[in-house]
Amino acid sequence: MKATCPNCDGDGTIDCEECGGAATEECPTCEGEGVNSKGKPCDECDGEGGTDCQACDGLGNQDCETCHGSGEVEESEEKAEKDSSETVK
Numbered sequence: 786m787k788a789t790c791p792n793c794d795g796d797g798t799i800d801c802e803e804c805g806g807a808a809t810e811e812c813p814t815c816e817g818e819g820v821n822s823k824g825k826p827c828d829e830c831d832g833e834g835g836t837d838c839q840a841c842d843g844l845g846n847q848d849c850e851t852c853h854g855s856g857e858v859e860e861s862e863e864k865a866e867k868d869s870s871e872t873v874k
């Protein structure tokens with residue numbers, strides 16, 4: 786039994802948790818200003834004020850961990866039975 790992955794709604798990818806899908810991170814050196822304390826373009830980000838998010842390589846999304854990018858998950862009936870039998874008083 787296959788079911789649509791509830792984590793990504795079948796997309797297979799989710800917005801990157803680190804950058805929220807923006808794909809860039811605010812440069813920590815210039816705090817997003819793009820210039821350093823001397824008024825020069827920041828060396829770290831080449832004056833852009835941000836760098837590619839390292840968590841998602843600048844893509845803005847990541848493979849869904851729940852379905853590993855397939856968008857589908859295996860529906861296990863065995864697990865449901867096991868869960869109900871675990872209810873102990």
Ligand SMILES: [Zn+2]
Nearest residue numbers: 801804838841
């Ligand atoms: Zn990211």
Ligand SMILES: [Zn+2]
Nearest residue numbers: 812815827830
């Ligand atoms: Zn910078």
Ligand SMILES: [Zn+2]
Nearest residue numbers: 790793849852
């Ligand atoms: Zn998923």
